Amino acid sequence: MIKVENLTKRYGSKLAVNDVTFQINEGEVVGFLGRNGAGKTTTMNILTGYISSTSGSASVNGFDILKEPLEVKKRIGYLPEQPPVYMDMTVNEYLTFVSNIKNVPAKQRKAQIEAACERVGITEMRKRLIKNLSKGYKQRVGFAQALIGNPEVLILDEPTVGLDPRQIIEIRQLIKDLGKQHTVILSSHILHEVADVCERVIIIDQGKIVAQDTLANLASSVNEIARLSLRVQGGDASVRKALHDLHGIKYVEALGVKEPDTQDYLVECEAHADVRADIFRVLASMNRPLLLMRPMDVTLEDIFLQLTSEEAH
Amino acid sequence: MAAVWKKEVQSYFLSPIAYIFMAVFMLVTGLFFVLTNVLGQSAEFNNTLSNIAFMFILVVPVLTMRLLSEERRTKTDQLLLTSPISLTSVVVGKYLAALTVFAATLVLSLVYPLVLAIFGNPAFGEIFSGYIGFALLGCTLIALGLFMSALCENQVTAAVSTFGVILLLWMGSSIINSISVTWLADILSWLSIYDRFYGFVQGIIGLAPTFYYISASALFVFLTIRTVEKRRWSEG
Known part of the structure; x- marks a missing residue:
């Protein structure tokens, strides 16, 4: 048209x-x-x-x-x-x-x-x-x-x-x-x-x-790295280590306490690896209830900034 | 074209512009009418017409200053130029609207010859010829003002430039007389819009000056269209 x-x-x-x-x-x-x-x-x-x-x-x-x-x-x-x-x-x-x-x-x-x-x-x-x-x-x-x-x-x-x-x-x-x-x-x-x-x-x-x-x-x-946000009850250093040892996870970052007696984490996964079920199982086996798991979508802002800054080089 | 014409005429009469134009015109004409015809006890209305021809310096800028400049300033030209009408019909519509206000004023001013007809015996043929010349002169100067309005984005600039150019044209004949270089005087007299008016005042509707005025008006309207068109292509 x-x-x-x-x-x-x-x-x-x-x-x-x-x-x-x-x-x-x-x-x-x-x-x-x-x-x-x-x-x-x-x-x-x-x-x-x-x-x-x-x-x-x-x-x-x-x-x-x-x-x-x-x-x-x-x-x-x-x-x-x-x-x-x-x-x-x-x-x-x-x-x-x-x-x-x-x-x-x-x-x-x-x-x-x-x-x-x-x-x-x-x-x-x-x-x-x-x-x-x-x-x-x-x-x-x-x-x-x-x-x-x-x-x-x-x-x-x-x-x-x-x-x-x-x-x-x-x-x-x-x-x-x-x-x-x-x-x-x-x-x-x-x-x-x-x-x-x-x-x-x-x-x-x-x-x-x-x-x-x-x-x-x-x-x-743009979304080559999928990111997940987690909230785990009673989370501590052992949780972080357990998550880090999972296959397909590149990086785990503790985001701090947003709710009493819990810990938030940001997990970066390798491209196209779906680790959500694995995360659930490993936390369950440690008796650490998973309260929240949310994929962090790539926003248009991310796309935009990435594309326009590439252009600037 | 009719739509643009109608809109412009409406906006003339919704704003004070048409009224200012008419009021100043009638006031100055009345003043000279009283001085020349009433107090001078003369039925020669053409003397008044030739006396008031200087008034175009003042009133034409009022009429034409915002025709195109205002559209640019308020960005309403985006509507006109992206609508399925040609640029020519926009510009000609606007020109005709200004002429309409001018024509309405001329009709109003007929009251003065009418007074003469009641109290004396004016030469109607001569007055007719004088009016034709006066109207042609006005049409040409309005076309010039339209062109100035296309050149300027600001209506004040448009008004002042129109004022200046018409003032120069008006002084033209006296400047020519004091120039001794013949070829320069010849060229300048070609450009002298006012000079051609005085034949009409004497009762001669000449083919050459009529043609001169009509082609000069057409030229300015054409230049206006080209100016707006050129801006679309501008890379400055």
């Missing part, structure tokens, strides 16, 4: 986007992850036709953004980082204007505006001036704008920046819902947001793609 090939954008001597290639299939929800200034917004601005690339190509549904920009723009709803709203208009006036410039047929205009308002929860705000709305509601008006014209693709640039925690949760839920009907590209520097909403992640750093895969695959690529 969306195809980006060797996309490059140069600003002076700096390459804001450097030879970026990716593909996004219909119906996917893809996260665009990177630090501030990594090139996320530039890539999105090129995809939506706001700026032009220095070289490379981008196409939506086979329409090239440079050769047939109007065909591409028809298919994309864009929510830039700062919602492009006119402060001196009411929500209704603004959305009517948007549906006009997006060539929504006059008959569908009203229904579409109503549906979009309903979707993002601004139906009660429709008669209010946009400048009097809170940041969260302005963001929603921006969202409604992107939905007008029923575009197949939604491109959302940092849609939750500057919102309060409750609004963030609501907006994420909204994006999840929208992902059922649209192809969504979402940029973010917030890792758990991407983990929460997206099926696939493209990680970009210093203008280059450093990884693109599903979250599970990315996690397993």
Whole structure:
């Protein structure tokens, strides 16, 4: 559906986007992850036709953004980082204007505006001036704008920046819902947001793609060492030694007492070795009840830091 | 294009800009009308028109300063440029909106010739010609202001540059007269937008000046489109 090939954008001597290639299939929800200034917004601005690339190509549904920009723009709803709203208009006036410039047929205009308002929860705000709305509601008006014209693709640039925690949760839920009907590209520097909403992640750093895969695959690529967290009743040095002697365990670290009369341990296992049953048996044989055993998942933070620091070398 | 035009006209009348433009225009016109026609006991309205032509220096920047600069500052240009409408229709829509406010003001100012018609016998043919020239001059200067607004990100900068350029153009004719190098004077007189207006005041609707104004307006609108377009490609 969306195809980006060797996309490059140069600003002076700096390459804001450097030879970026990716593909996004219909119906996917893809996260665009990177630090501030990594090139996320530039890539999105090129995809939506706001700026032009220095070289490379981008196409939506086979329409090239440079050769047939109007065909591409028809298919994309864009929510830039700062919602492009006119402060001196009411929500209704603004959305009517948007549906006009997006060539929504006059008959569908009203229904579409109503549906979009309903979707993002601004139906009660429709008669209010946009400048009097809170940041969260302005963001929603921006969202409604992107939905007008029923575009197949939604491109959302940092849609939750500057919102309060409750609004963030609501907006994420909204994006999840929208992902059922649209192809969504979402940029973010917030890792758990991407983990929460997206099926696939493209990680970009210093203008280059450093990884693109599903979250599970990315996690397993980094996850060569499995880690377990244990809590053992009456744990002491003998427990640590017994655990250390188990086959498949590389390292045991005592984490201290988090609950009276217990001891916490961090166990690092060798790759692909499942030692959980063995741990249970050895502790049982020592009469040391195992109160808690939890795998320490590799977080998106770990993946991100590992990938972006590799790139820096 | 119609959508952009409508939005711009609305925003002119929702903000004080259209009212300031109209008020200043009517005030200055009224002042010169009283001085030239009423106190001078003359039915020559074109004298007033040629006297108030300097006023474009003040009012055109007010009308055009935020047309494109404001969209850039508030990033609403992202909406316009990523919507399925051409850049040409955005720019032309905005230009036509500014012309609409100008045209509405011109219609309002017809009250002065009307007063003359009640109390005297003005030459309507001449006044008609004067208005055509005045309108063409205004359209050209508004196109110039639009272009300035595309060049600047800040509306104050846009207003001041427009002010400066129109001021230079207005002083142009007197500068030309004091230049003794003929070829330089020839080139400058080609650029002198104001000079071509005075034929209309005398009641001559010339083909050449009409064509000059229309092509100059078209040129500035075209340059505006190219400026916005170029920024998309910029690598600075």
